[in-house]
Amino acid sequence: MSVERHELLQEDVGAYVLGALDDSELRRFEAHLEECPVCADEAERLRPAAQALPRSVTPVAPPAALKSSLLATVDAEARERAGLSPRRPRPLARVADRLRTAGSSLGNLRPGMALAGACVVLLAGVATGAAGLYAIDNATESGQPRAVSRTIIAKVDKTRVPLGSGSLALPADHENGAVLRVHGLRPLEEGSVYQVWVMRGRETISQSLFTVGEDGDGAAAVTDDLQGADAVKVTREPAGGAKAPSENSILTVPL
Amino acid sequence: MRLVQEGNPRAFELLYDRHGGASFSLAYRMVGNRVTAEDVAQEAFLSIWRSKARYQPDRGSVRTWVIGIVHHRAIDALRRNLVHERRRSSAEGIEERHEAPERERTDVEAARREDARHVRDALAGLPEEQTRVIELAYFGGFSHSQIAEMLQMPIGTVKGRMRLGLEKLRKGLAEKVG
Numbered sequence: 001m002s003v004e005r006h007e008l009l010q011e012d013v014g015a016y017v018l019g020a021l022d023d024s025e026l027r028r029f030e031a032h033l034e035e036c037p038v039c040a041d042e043a044e045r046l047r048p049a050a051q052a053l054p055r056s057v058t059p060v061a062p063p064a065a066l067k068s069s070l071l072a073t074v075d076a077e078a079r080e081r082a083g084l085s086p087r088r089p090r091p092l093a094r095v096a097d098r099l100r101t102a103g104s105s106l107g108n109l110r111p112g113m114a115l116a117g118a119c120v121v122l123l124a125g126v127a128t129g130a131a132g133l134y135a136i137d138n139a140t141e142s143g144q145p146r147a148v149s150r151t152i153i154a155k156v157d158k159t160r161v162p163l164g165s166g167s168l169a170l171p172a173d174h175e176n177g178a179v180l181r182v183h184g185l186r187p188l189e190e191g192s193v194y195q196v197w198v199m200r201g202r203e204t205i206s207q208s209l210f211t212v213g214e215d216g217d218g219a220a221a222v223t224d225d226l227q228g229a230d231a232v233k234v235t236r237e238p239a240g241g242a243k244a245p246s247e248n249s250i251l252t253v254p255l
Numbered sequence: 256m257r258l259v260q261e262g263n264p265r266a267f268e269l270l271y272d273r274h275g276g277a278s279f280s281l282a283y284r285m286v287g288n289r290v291t292a293e294d295v296a297q298e299a300f301l302s303i304w305r306s307k308a309r310y311q312p313d314r315g316s317v318r319t320w321v322i323g324i325v326h327h328r329a330i331d332a333l334r335r336n337l338v339h340e341r342r343r344s345s346a347e348g349i350e351e352r353h354e355a356p357e358r359e360r361t362d363v364e365a366a367r368r369e370d371a372r373h374v375r376d377a378l379a380g381l382p383e384e385q386t387r388v389i390e391l392a393y394f395g396g397f398s399h400s401q402i403a404e405m406l407q408m409p410i411g412t413v414k415g416r417m418r419l420g421l422e423k424l425r426k427g428l429a430e431k432v433g
Binding site for chain 1: 262263264267268271275276277278279280281283284289290291292293294296297298300301304305315319322323326327330335364367368370371374375377378389392393394396397398399400402411413414415416417418419420421422424425428
């Protein structure tokens with residue numbers, strides 16, 4: 001080890017224990033630590049000071065839903081490892097029972113959203129009768145159920161929603177009045193909702209808000225015509241909804 | 256920890272009960288909103304459960320290890336959010352995000368609260384410019400070069416303040432213990 005190299009690198013030790021070195025610098029400094037007992041000693045001496053920093057944080061109680069969500073995932077994976085069958089999915093009617101619009105303040109959303117409530121009421125009625133084979137959209141004046149033409153499975157960000165799944169049911173005769181069903185999402189804290197968006201080119205159009213029950217099941221209306229749309233997405237937003245998504249989507253239905 | 260990594264759900268629950276609060280608190284302090292903090296804590300604990308992270312007793316306590324994992328995950332989340340321009344700490348420093356404190360339920364929690372006060376006192380004993388670079392690095396997840404740019408000062412100055420600040424903090428903590 002050269003003295004010059006030591007003198008060049010010793011100043012990095014604080015940034016190193018704080019995790020503030022860039023990748024290339026980190027590799028260079030770790031290689032230096034292998035050959036420089038002086039810097040290695042200093043890093044070990046300063047490390048407890050950096051490790052004390054999180055102890056200064058004001059305690060904030062985690063939401064109960066975090067623990068229940070984690071334990072549900074862990075139990076499911078433990079059962080899978082043990083070769084036990086996964087828990088049976090809940091009947092679809094339970095999903096409809098949980099169907100609800102979560103936003104009372106819709107002022108910052110597009111006018112189309114106001115229709116979501118009507119769709120929700122109609123869907124709940126259908127799900128208890130025809131067990132989810134049909135969906136009704138808000139434009140159906142006769143009240144007759146409309147056949148579902150196809151169901152598209154959603155892609156889920158498994159890092160953030162490990163047990164999540166979802167699907168979009170599109171009605172047969174035209175492309176609006178679709179219904180998004182989700183499973184295994186975490187119940188959100190008061191003050192947060194799930195928000196549904198339609199992506200069309202560069203445009204992001206808010207559709208509806210929803211929450212999920214303790215079992216993680218929920219459903220939401222997609223009010224826009226989906227012909228020509230690219231995807232339906234879900235994000236988590238403050239109660240009342242956001243004007244634009246504030247995070248990457250946790251669930252995406254490619255169209 | 257061995258039981259957790261052997262896949263025992265009850266051992267995992269115990270681990271969460273012991274360290275979930277501190278993990279969520281750190282995540283919340285770093286990312287500044289509850290939803291992302293939940294994501295961070297969830298990712299960290301699931302990585303522990305799925306044995307992607309291995310505890311080595313000779314490297315420190317379980318709590319330090321868990322908190323280290325949470326810290327890394329929170330930095331990842333901050334970087335994702337930087338792209339999204341969701342929330343970025345200003346050059347003025349990382350402000351503590353205040354929220355109703357967790358209710359003290361046990362002597363252990365009371366002792367931890369007291370410990371937190373000691374660490375805050377030791378931090379308060381540092382010159383402001385040293386505290387700022389340390390907090391931007393640790394809680395903000397910024398690299399020294401980003402901090403230098405934000406604070407418009409030479410990189411060498413930032414590195415020097417980090418090093419001096421940590422040394423002073425170490426001494427301050429040792430005095431509290433002593």
